[in-house]
Amino acid sequence: MHTATLPLPSGDASLRTVVRAQAVPAQRQFDSRTLFGDAQEVRITHFGQEYRLRQTRNGKLILTK
Incomplete structure (x- = not known):
């Protein structure tokens, strides 16, 4: 998580901390072929x-351990 300290918009000398969430990586997608x-x-x-x-004969996918 990233944090930044910013001045308040009212011109007050106090500072506030803003927490920004990290960017979520894009999902990877693969064609079954x-x-x-x-x-x-x-x-x-x-x-x-x-x-x-x-792959089954009907085109379904089965995942087993």
């Missing part, structure tokens, strides 16, 4: 754990 290519399954490692993401 980019992830899978010709495969029906991809493996994803997340914090040392392996997950399987696979």
